[in-house]
Amino acid sequence: xxxxxxxxxxxxxxxxxxxxxxxxxxxxxxxxxxxxxxxxxxxxxxxxxxxxxxxxxxxxxxxxxxxxxxxxxxxxxxxxxxxxxxxxxxxxxxxxxxxxxxxxxxxxxxxxxxxxxxxxxxxxxxxxxxxxxxxxxxxxxxxxxxxxxxxxxxxxxxxxxxxxxxxxxxxxxxxxxxxxxxxxxxxxxxxxxxxxxxxxxxxxxxxxxxxxxxxxxxxxxxxxxxxxxxxxxxxxxxxxxxxxxxxxxxxxxxxxxxxxxxxxxxxxxxxxxxxxxxxxxxxxxxxxxxxxxxxxxxxxxxxxxxxxxxxxxxxxxxxxxxxxxxxxxxxxxxxxxxxxxxxxxxxxxxxxxxxxxxxxxxxxxxx
Amino acid sequence: xxxxxxxxxxxxxxxxxxxxxxxxxxxxxxxxxxxxxxxxxxxxxxxxxxxxxxxxxxxxxxxxxxxxxxxxxxxxxxxxxxxxxxxxxxxxxxxxxxxxxxxxxxxxxxxxxxxxxxxxxxxxxxxxxxxxxxxxxxxxxxxxxxxxxxxxxxxxxxxxxxxxxxxxxxxxxxxxxxxxxxxxxxxxxxxxxxxxxxxxxxxxxxxxxxxxxxxxxxxxxxxxxxxxxxxxxxxxxxxxxxxxxxxxxxxxxxxxxxxxxxxxxxxxxxxxxxxxxxxxxxxxxxxxxxxxxxxxxxxxxxxxxxxxxxxxxxxxxxxxxxxxxxxxxxxxxxxxxxxxxxxxxxxxxxxxxxxxxxxxxxxxxxx
Numbered sequence: 001x002x003x004x005x006x007x008x009x010x011x012x013x014x015x016x017x018x019x020x021x022x023x024x025x026x027x028x029x030x031x032x033x034x035x036x037x038x039x040x041x042x043x044x045x046x047x048x049x050x051x052x053x054x055x056x057x058x059x060x061x062x063x064x065x066x067x068x069x070x071x072x073x074x075x076x077x078x079x080x081x082x083x084x085x086x087x088x089x090x091x092x093x094x095x096x097x098x099x100x101x102x103x104x105x106x107x108x109x110x111x112x113x114x115x116x117x118x119x120x121x122x123x124x125x126x127x128x129x130x131x132x133x134x135x136x137x138x139x140x141x142x143x144x145x146x147x148x149x150x151x152x153x154x155x156x157x158x159x160x161x162x163x164x165x166x167x168x169x170x171x172x173x174x175x176x177x178x179x180x181x182x183x184x185x186x187x188x189x190x191x192x193x194x195x196x197x198x199x200x201x202x203x204x205x206x207x208x209x210x211x212x213x214x215x216x217x218x219x220x221x222x223x224x225x226x227x228x229x230x231x232x233x234x235x236x237x238x239x240x241x242x243x244x245x246x247x248x249x250x251x252x253x254x255x256x257x258x259x260x261x262x263x264x265x266x267x268x269x270x271x272x273x274x275x276x277x278x279x280x281x282x283x284x285x286x287x288x289x290x291x292x293x294x295x296x297x298x299x300x301x302x303x304x305x306x307x308x309x310x311x312x313x314x315x316x317x318x319x320x321x322x323x324x325x326x327x328x329x330x331x332x333x334x335x336x337x338x339x340x341x342x343x344x345x346x347x348x349x350x351x352x353x354x355x356x357x358x359x360x361x362x363x364x365x366x367x
Numbered sequence: 368x369x370x371x372x373x374x375x376x377x378x379x380x381x382x383x384x385x386x387x388x389x390x391x392x393x394x395x396x397x398x399x400x401x402x403x404x405x406x407x408x409x410x411x412x413x414x415x416x417x418x419x420x421x422x423x424x425x426x427x428x429x430x431x432x433x434x435x436x437x438x439x440x441x442x443x444x445x446x447x448x449x450x451x452x453x454x455x456x457x458x459x460x461x462x463x464x465x466x467x468x469x470x471x472x473x474x475x476x477x478x479x480x481x482x483x484x485x486x487x488x489x490x491x492x493x494x495x496x497x498x499x500x501x502x503x504x505x506x507x508x509x510x511x512x513x514x515x516x517x518x519x520x521x522x523x524x525x526x527x528x529x530x531x532x533x534x535x536x537x538x539x540x541x542x543x544x545x546x547x548x549x550x551x552x553x554x555x556x557x558x559x560x561x562x563x564x565x566x567x568x569x570x571x572x573x574x575x576x577x578x579x580x581x582x583x584x585x586x587x588x589x590x591x592x593x594x595x596x597x598x599x600x601x602x603x604x605x606x607x608x609x610x611x612x613x614x615x616x617x618x619x620x621x622x623x624x625x626x627x628x629x630x631x632x633x634x635x636x637x638x639x640x641x642x643x644x645x646x647x648x649x650x651x652x653x654x655x656x657x658x659x660x661x662x663x664x665x666x667x668x669x670x671x672x673x674x675x676x677x678x679x680x681x682x683x684x685x686x687x688x689x690x691x692x693x694x695x696x697x698x699x700x701x702x703x704x705x706x707x708x709x710x711x712x713x714x715x716x717x718x719x720x721x722x723x724x725x726x727x728x729x730x731x732x733x734x
Contacts, residue, residue, distance in 0.1 A: 001517050015587065018613070019548075019566070019568045020552070025548065026547075026548040026550075026551035026552065027544055027545070027548040030541075030544060030547065030548060031541075031544070077693075095664065096664075096668050096691070097691075098667065098668065099663075099664045099667040099668045100663055100664050100667065101664040103644065104644050104649075104651065105587075105644070105647065105648075105649040106649070106651075107585055107587060107649055109562070109564075109572060109583050109585055109649075109651075110583055110585070110649050110650065110651035111651070112583075113574065113581070113582070113583040113651040113652060113653045113654070114640075114651040114652060114653075114654050114659075114662075115654070115659060116654055116655070116656050116658075116659035117498065117499065117500050118562075118574065118581075118583075118653050119499075119653060119654060119655050119656055119659075120498075120499025120500060120656060121488065121496065121497075121498045121499040121500075122489065122496055122499075123493075123496065126490075126493075127574070127576075127581065128562075128574065128581055128653050129488065129489060129490065129496070129561055129562055129574075130488075130561075130562050130574070131484065131487075131488045131498030131499075131500070131502070132484065132486075132487025132488040132489075132498075132543070132545075132546060132558075132559065132560070132565050133484050133487060133488075133498070133502060133539065133542035133543055134542055134544065134545065134565075135498070135500060135502055135506075135542065137542070137544075138506060138541060138542040139502075139505060139506060139509065142506065142509040142510055142513060142538075143509055143689045143690055144690070145513050146509060146512050146513040146516055146690060147690040147691075147692065149513055149516035149517050149519075149520055150368050150516050150690070150692070150695075151692065151694075152516075152520045153516060153519050153520045153523065154692075154694070154695065156520065156523035156524075157523075158694075160694065162692055162693045162694035162695070163692070163693035163694075164690065164691070164692055164693070165690075165691050166689050166690050166691070167668075167689065169664070169665075170665070170668060170670045170687075170689035171509075171689040172500065173659070173665060173670055173671070173686070173689070174397075174398075174505060174686045174689075175500035175501055175502065175504070175505040176499070176500055176656065176659065177394055177397060177398070177501065177504075178394070178499075178501065179499060179656045180393075180397065180656065180659075180660055180684070181386075181392065181393040181394040181397060182656075183393075183656065183657060183660055184393035184679060184683055185387070185393065191499075191655060191656055192499065193499070194496055194497075195476070195485075195495075195496055195497050197476075198499050198501075199386070201386045205476060207480065207485065207494070207495065207496075207497070209494075214480070214485070214494065214495055215480070216476050216477055216479075216480040216485075218474060218476055218477070220382065220472075220474060246385070273481075277470065277471050277472070280472070281472075282471075282472040282473070282474055282476075282477050283477065284471065284473075284476075284477035284478070284480040284481040285480060285481060286480045286481075286485050286486060286495050287480070287481050287482070287483055287486065288483070288486050288558060289483050289486055289487060289543065289546045289547065289549075289550065289558055290550060291483075292481075292482060292483035292486075292540070292543065292547075293547055293550055295481075296466075296467055297462065297466045297467050297468040297536070298536075298537070298540060300465065300466040300467065301463050301465065301466045301534075301537060303537045303540060304540070312551060316551055317547070319540070319541045320537075322510045322533050322534065322537035322538040322540070322541075323510055323511070323513060323514040323517070323531065323532075323533050324463070324464075324514075324531070324532050324533070325514065325517070325518065325521075325529055325530070325531055326444075326529045326530035326531070327518075327521070327525075327527065327529035327530075328517075328521065328529070
């Protein structure tokens with residue numbers, strides 16, 4: 001949303017950097033457009049002092065250390081809010097600050113396991129499987145962002161900052177809606193339903209094999225079903241007793257799948273998508289990651305801008321914002337800085353440190 | 368965050384209601400705590416007039432009709448902002464208001480297919496599979512919520528409302544970070560990696576079979592690996608050349624998995640989790656949906672409060688908020704209203720309609 005962001009890393013870099021042997025990992029470049037990057041050694045008192053100096057003029061501090069770490073470093077909310085009572089302090093964690101799981105170390109996989117995502121993903125006769133995206137990381141992050149914005153809104157009225165926290169585990173929980181609801185129904189639904197509806201509540205609803213991959217097709221209404229039959233040239237089935245309503249189609253799910261699978265088998269997935277979208281039936285080809293990355297829709301929406309970066313000479317696609325405002329410009333996308341690239345400038349411009357003092361701090365291992 | 372929310376449904380109910388034959392579906396009860404519920408027939412001019420009257424005193428309107436629908440109904444942003452220039456109008460959609468995919472009908476499955484989630488989920492030698500959670504629905508929704516809060520913050524300074532939109536497709540895109548980054552690396556990674564790391568960047572990182580299900584274990588550092596070996600009683604491997612660094616362990620992933628799998632096979636998943644969490648190694652049992660729903664951690668965090676509801680006499684767990692503020696009370700959780708339960712009260716209290724006028728509107732099919 002155009003905030004002026006300073007990313008603070010330890011001198012040896014943040015954990016994501018271990019994914020490559022040298023240079024800036026593409027993950028870092030994708031996630032850190034338009035930020036300033038500094039390094040600070042928070043294990044040293046001089047490092048935390050510099051952080052406190054920066055916090056004096058800061059609206060929001062966001063951190064995702066394990067619960068208790070900032071306290072050990074002497075820069076917890078209580079300390080920082082005494083430096084700047086208007087500070088909004090946001091803590092993202094795996095499981096939250098309290099409760100029996102608060103000590104658990106979370107990476108996305110652990111949240112998917114304990115949070116039910118794995119039990120709900122995969123085919124009924126196969127093992128649980130994680131989802132390839134990172135729902136804990138990204139649902140946790142967006143909830144925390146909403147929390148920060150809520151606190152900023154409140155501060156406009158009260159003049160005071162506050163502490164906000166959101167956890168990956170809690171943020172993922174509501175996304176299990178269909179499965180959780182099934183626990184309160186009498187229907188018997190397996191924990192994993194493959195590409196069928198998560199509570200087997202709809203038919204058709206599946207990924208169908210085509211000549212060049214898969215296409216998803218579903219009918220949210222009986223009108224969709226009739227239109228689908230027309231497009232497939234199967235109007236002979238319009239009055240078929242087995243398929244008249246969604247409830248009946250669910251009862252005959254295998255036959256519904258067979259009728260559609262016969263039609264998709266010798267066609268291309270994109271042609272099927274085009275045809276059905278045109279007719280008004282919900283459908284979409286299963287795209288490969290590479291196809292998604294190059295999807296003209298994302299470029300046109302400003303969601304995957306290509307920037308040039310010294311470590312990626314042929315250009316690299318980074319993230320735009322999925323949130324679009326009528327009365328706020330889309331933020332400029334500046335290529336991510338390298339680790340610590342702005343350390344000197346920030347310490348000079350914001351804290352008034354001299355060039356000599358900065359060199360000295362660097363030599364002492366504080367930067 | 369404690370907002371006063373009125374949910375507006377058509378007289379025949381919203382689509383989620385078709386999941387049950389009668390009564391309130393558990394999905395509706397879980398998602399609509401603490402709201403007021405009214406019905407309004409927006410296909411009739413009198414219905415849209417009543418909506419406009421309500422909008423006069425409304426801070427935020429949120430809708431997720433297909434692109435163009437609100438315009439057809441005569442209640443698009445332009446119209447409503449002339450009624451109330453301070454209104455924040457939020458539109459959630461599958462693919463966004465513009466771009467080549469803007470006409471596509473989206474349900475979560477279609478977004479998972481076109482958005483790369485399915486290509487990234489499942490085992491390398493098996494077909495793409497959707498994730499059981501609904502990432503499009505929930506990442507789309509939380510991004511839109513953040514957009515609304517950003518607009519509320521801006522309004523405190525400008526006094527003016529605005530139009531905000533977020534789409535499911537764009538909101539899911541960044542969650543593919545690991546896979547998208549892999550496109551810029553020279554390593555060869557299959558689109559689906561099962562329960563291994565999405566870019567095969569870590570080992571160990573997997574779900575291991577136990578006596579009673581699966582447990583996930585991963586090592587984010589060499590220290591984790593040493594600790595894991597100690598817990599498993601395999602200190603003989605600490606100096607083993609094949610396992611010394613993460614890069615080497617990745618090269619010997621199958622052997623790493625075998626060593627761990629032998630240890631987990633005759634133990635219980637929860638006992639393994641407890642032991643490793645205690646030792647400081649990231650680990651978590653794969654919980655069933657039912658176990659998640661009853662997880663004491665969620666209850667203790669206020670994330671799964673049990674309420675009594677006329678349709679669920681034994682009680683039903685609903686959603687708390689994953690966002691916790693130090694300077695704002697946790698919102699009360701009132702059981703969701705039934706369809707249209709508050710229609711009369713809202714029309715009377717907010718618009719000053721008489722009891723007779725409300726009966727007449729009802730008879731005309733407006734409510």
